[in-house]
Amino acid sequence: MTTPTVTALADERLARAALSHAVEPGDEHAGRWLRQYGAADFLGRLLAEGDGNPSAPFPGTGPKRIASWRLRAASARPAHDLDAVHALGGRFLVPSDLEWPGQLDDLGDARPLGLWVRGPADLRTWALRSVALVGARACTPYGAHTAAELAAGLTQKGWAVVSGAAYGIDGAAHRGALAASGATVAVLASGVDNPYPRGHDQLIQRIAEQGLVLGELPPGSHPTPSRFILRNRVIAALTRGTVVVEAQHRSGSLVTARAAARLGRHTMGVPGPVTSALSAGVHELLRGDATLVTDVEEIVELIGDIGELAPVRRGPVLPRDLLAASTARVLEAIPAGGPTPATVIARRAGTTPDDTLAKLYELHSLGFVVRYGEGWRLTNTATEPSNARRGGT
Known part of the structure; x- marks a missing residue:
């Protein structure tokens, strides 16, 4: 097997940085051509004229999609983007890097082209013992308290808590981990230099200092509704299991849980009052293949090593x-x-x-x-x- 040269790795990084500007996250059409051609060749074919036929290099992919790729690729400034993330103390990871988490490869052609990362930790090693905590944005005090307690307890047992930095359950999970001086990872649907939501600017900055902030989009990118949904597949793939604390029937956190299930990860739910619409989505998950959990020990029993069993629960012995x-x-x-x-x-x-x-x-x-x-x-x-x-x- 031939070892890639330093120049080849630099070319791949530069090409993937440009493609992260040209291609929307999770685009399996682009992933297929990237797998077939490699990053530099894919980008070169994309920017070529195509002999008058816009679909010539990419048979089976629609001309409108290819035109969109070409338009964005032509305006990409990958060197500038790499300089921008380096100025923040960050980096751009590609699959050939040692820090790349191998479990993202489970996404197949929907695998990220690369990851823009801020923070001092090694993403690959943190991802080996990580769990996603997600839920409703408009959560109840019960949900926020539960998420914070679970996050703190998980980090104290050596697990990294991954979430999306949104309001509600996500924010409570990150704060719980930070308060316990624990490991937490925020996966953004925007550029890592463009924290969203704005109200979590300081929280995301704190995560970048103590944990990791990452995303698929280059610096300067703004979130869109579809990017939030596609971001969730990264949270699911990155972790060994997903815990949903509160969620309505239509909730992005349920998308994360279902993506985790498709990837063979553990899917868990924390029950709430049967009268609460904010727990209705969780209860629907629990009626399927998700596992009911109520504390850290029950979560670790599922995602941890053999022998990490939750204590037996029973009432007082009379x-x-x-x-x-x-x-x-x-x-x-x-x-x-x-x-x-x-x-x-x-x-x-x-x-x-x-x-x-x-x-x-x-x-x-x-x-x-x-x-x-x-x-x-x-x-x-x-x-x-x-x-x-x-x-x-």
């Missing part, structure tokens, strides 16, 4: 829970109220009088029953847990 089944059956047969003869208790329990008497004295020694003449009655030790278990009925 004294009567420790009784043998036959003894518990006799205890359940004793009615509340006045003393009851052992023969009646035996009949109710479906055992013999002798076995019943033996169990009654066992229960007496444990403080569950007392004897009154020829009858037996329950003590408070027996009645209070029983009432609690029966819901007061």
Whole structure:
């Protein structure tokens, strides 16, 4: 296998930087020609005249799409864009770089042409242990609190939290990770020099200092509705699983979750009130193949290594829970109220009088029953847990 020369790598980087200006994120037509020709050759063919036939170098791709590529490619200034990101202390990653996260290759021809990145961390190593936390922009206080707590807990267990820097759940997740001095990655639908939303300018700047800010679009690019949707596939592919905290039926976070499922990643949802429209989309996911999670341990059990199991959840152990089944059956047969003869208790329990008497004295020694003449009655030790278990009925 021939090792690419420094010049070839520079040419590839420059060509991909130009193509990131010419081609919209996730364009599989462009991805197919990029795979076939390579970045520099694809760009060269794109800028050629095409012998009078605009579709000549790219059979099967519509002339309008090719014309759009050519128009943008002609106005691209890749060297200027690379200088701009370097001035921010950032870099432009291409698939041949060691820092490139290999899991993005799962996107096939929809794989990013490259990634514009700001921040001190190594993206490839962070992505190896990363989880996406996404959800509604107009979230409830419950959703914001849950997202922040999950993000903080995940980073304390060594996981990087990835989200989209939007208002609501995204912002809460990033803040939770930052507050815990943890790792967080913001994937933007704009240029990394053009933070969006504007209200998160300081938050995104803080993420760039402590974590990573990245996007597919070159410096100066503005977000559009379609770019937000296409950005979500990168969040899904980059991480080992996606957690949706709150989402309505029509929500971009559900797009992320479904993209994660298609890529074979874990899809998880945090339940909310059944009366909340903001949790309706999450509940719909949970009715499908998504897994219900309520805390960090349950998330890590799914996406972590073998043996990272969530603790077993159970209610408090009551004294009567420790009784043998036959003894518990006799205890359940004793009615509340006045003393009851052992023969009646035996009949109710479906055992013999002798076995019943033996169990009654066992229960007496444990403080569950007392004897009154020829009858037996329950003590408070027996009645209070029983009432609690029966819901007061």
